[in-house]
Amino acid sequence: MTSIANFITALSRYDFLQSALVTAIMVGVMSGIIGSFIILRGMSLMGDAISHAVLPGVAIAYMLGINMLFGAAVFGILAAVLIGYIATRSKLKTDTSIGVVFSAFYALGFILISLAESSTNLHHILFGNVLAVSDNDMISTAVVLALVIIFVIFMYKELLITSFDPVFAQSYGLNTLVIHYSLMLVLTLVTVSALQTVGIILVVAMLITPAATAFLWTNKMHVMLILAAILGVLASVIGLYFSYTFNWASGPAIVVVAAVGFVFSFLFSPKQGLLFQHRKEPAKRDA
Amino acid sequence: MLKVTNLTVVYDDLPVFKQLAVTFAPGKITGIIGPNGAGKSTLIKGMLGLVKPQSGSASIAGQPLNKQLTRVAYVEQRKDLDLTFPINVFDVVLSGTYGKLGLFRSPGKNEKKQAAAALEQVGLSDYASRQIGNLSGGQLQRVFVARAIAQKADIIILDEPFVGIDLKSEHEIMQILKQWRSAGKIIIVIHHDLNKVTAYFDDLVIMDHGIEAAGPVAQVYTPENIRQVFSDDLSSVLFTSQAGERG
Known part of the structure; x- marks a missing residue:
């Protein structure tokens, strides 16, 4: 208990901790929302791939001294296009194409980073260091959050229908490719933001775990989005507390908290919690 | 009139059909039959642009x-x-x-009314809030x-709508198709159960990597055509049993 009090005192005292908290909250919201679409579209692997594939972009942006978001966006989209291109132009399946492309990008990123920088920075990029967030990072994160919210509000029905029934969407003339690549672009931006809090290796956990947890509790997509955002925030804030108090890397701390939430829901959620399953079975097809 | 001309679709270098031409008339329920892999679904997808045709439209x-x-x-x-x-x-x-809403606009009161009315028409108003897995x-x-009703379309295309469903649902869907017919819409149904052909359709298209025959059911649904596209056995079973029922 005293450690929580300490944390709160420290929050009121230290700017860096306030920045960390605000950033962690923003990242929790955006990754919960975008992650929900990623898992509903069956694209968890793609989410993982894109989040790793931005690494060369991050390195190049660092070398050029420009905002990481630009470098990441370029390489994220490039990876998404390449993955799609290889899968459609060969008989390879998409997951194979993803495996080839993202590992190549990731490897390239490592080489570029080792050319550009010392190993401390690499450690931060890989595992996150939310306690070292700068004001500029925080502003970038706020811009991305605004973009995510605008994107989801204005494209809500398009995101819904292309996730649920893409062939139907195409059949009434919706350009599903544009929606797909828009989502991939937003995903790369979210990845870069989440990189600060959880690091590149664990970004996928922030995308998937809160969304998967939310999925276990609801049958409505908009409820799932909101719930995933809340869970993302909770994991981020509680994780930050552990990170500060016990001096753990922020990424693993946040991700472990999110995973605990998932395990709890997996056991107890009324929709598909293990403990309820046998009770629910007979009533399922009462139509 | 819905007109398909010169349509060629190729999958993996193998043409599914070449230079296909067929028309679909308004106010008619047109069935499309043919063996598995005859290109029935591909014809529809080619028409809609869901599959990119090599030629034609x-x-x-x-x-x-x-x-x-x-x-x-669709x-x-x-x-x-x-x-x-x-x-x-x-x-x-x-x-x-x-x-019809287009990008950026959310469904409003009118759209919700439209959806509720469509749901009522298929007798599922009580199920409105049910998750679709149940x-x-x-x-x-x-x-x-x-959903097709809510689309307020002029052309309605159904791919194997009666597969794996109960008789009551089949009957209700058939009633909807007839309402669409009375409204003068173009209705196309890909179908596999040859027994129902005469009962369900006005026009018939028989496919086997191209159009084998097309026109009013009475002219197209003949023992010769069925024998040619399916098999002797199926043809004789279908047509003798029908003759038996009539007798």
């Missing part, structure tokens, strides 16, 4: 169909639908209004027909 009143897809309602064959998706029956039907196959198919 479909047009309605002289205008290319793939430029006016909001006039089409009820796909349900094989790999995600039944765990967090969406309820009402919202599935409501998505039928998305096409429906029987027949109910689910009626939900997709309700």
Whole structure:
């Protein structure tokens, strides 16, 4: 208990901790929302791939001294296009194409980073260091959050229908490719933001775990989005507390908290919690 | 009149059909039959641009169909639908209004009224808030027909709508098709159960990597045509049993 009090005192005292908290909250919201679409579209692997594939972009942006978001966006989209291109132009399946492309990008990123920088920075990029967030990072994160919210509000029905029934969407003339690549672009931006809090290796956990947890509790997509955002925030804030108090890397701390939430829901959620399953079975097809 | 001209679709270097031509008339229910792999679904996908044809196109009143897809309602064959998706029956039907709404606009009061009316027409108003995984196959198919109603389309295309559904649902869907027919719409149904051909369709298209025969059912649904595309056995079973029923 005293450690929580300490944390709160420290929050009121230290700017860096306030920045960390605000950033962690923003990242929790955006990754919960975008992650929900990623898992509903069956694209968890793609989410993982894109989040790793931005690494060369991050390195190049660092070398050029420009905002990481630009470098990441370029390489994220490039990876998404390449993955799609290889899968459609060969008989390879998409997951194979993803495996080839993202590992190549990731490897390239490592080489570029080792050319550009010392190993401390690499450690931060890989595992996150939310306690070292700068004001500029925080502003970038706020811009991305605004973009995510605008994107989801204005494209809500398009995101819904292309996730649920893409062939139907195409059949009434919706350009599903544009929606797909828009989502991939937003995903790369979210990845870069989440990189600060959880690091590149664990970004996928922030995308998937809160969304998967939310999925276990609801049958409505908009409820799932909101719930995933809340869970993302909770994991981020509680994780930050552990990170500060016990001096753990922020990424693993946040991700472990999110995973605990998932395990709890997996056991107890009324929709598909293990403990309820046998009770629910007979009533399922009462139509 | 919905007109398909010179349509060629190629999969993996193998043509499914070449230079196919066929027309579909308004105010008629047109069935498409043919053996597995004959290219029935591919014809529809080629017409709508869901599969890119090597050549040719479909047009309605002289205008290319793939430029006016909001006039089409397509009820796909349900094989790999995600039944765990967090969406309820009402919202599935409501998505039928998305096409005419266009980008950025959300469905409002009118669209919701449209969806509710469509759901009522297929007799599933009580199921509006049910998650779609908790429906029987027949109910689910009626939900997709309700979505087609909500699309307010001029051309309605159904791919194997009666597969794996109960008789009551089949009957109700057939009633909807007849209402569409009375309204002068173009209705196309890919179908596999040859027994129902004469009962369900006005016009018939027989396919086997191209059009084998097309026209009014009475002219097209003959023992010769069925023998040619399917088999001697099937032809004799179908037509002798029908003769038996009549006698």
